[in-house]
Amino acid sequence: MIKAIVYQSKTGHTQEYAESLSKELKIPCCSVRDAKEKVKKHDEIIYLSWVRATSLVGYKKMNKKYKICCVGAVGAYPKSTEYIEQLKTYNHIRQELFYLRGGINYEKLNKFYQKLLKIVGRAIAMENPRDKAMIQLFMVGGNFVNKKQLKPMIDSILEGRENDE
16 A cells, blocks of 8 residues: 655655645655655655656665655656656666656756756757757746646556555
8 A cells, every 4th residue: 555655856846746646646745855754664655756867866765765656757858758768777667657747947956957957958959959949948947747747647556556455
């Protein structure tokens, strides 16, 4: 039985998805920091975190500590099967992985990340100048959080619950 939704959020997009998922499934959610006190080691959880390039932040550590039934990866890039497979391979994810598009919020990033993402934006502009949407995202930010993106994850979790009963 899933005890909690545990999330790690940098600018709030992942937290927003975790809280929406919590309401839909009626499962409590908490940050990684709060999970230390609220969730027991080896409890079954849903883990949501943000993506830094191709790294799912905190996944390796959380996978050792808890029994993760499925993973939500929140990133700025548009969803693609190729990118999801890359995330699974790079992070050695064996659980079902759901990609949720978040965004970039420059107001909540420190100067280092602001500069880094602007460099990425310039690199995208040089490599693929026609990709105006991605250039715009990396230069000024954007928010693509949409609760509808959670539907495949919710359906899968609910189906798993039915199979457990």
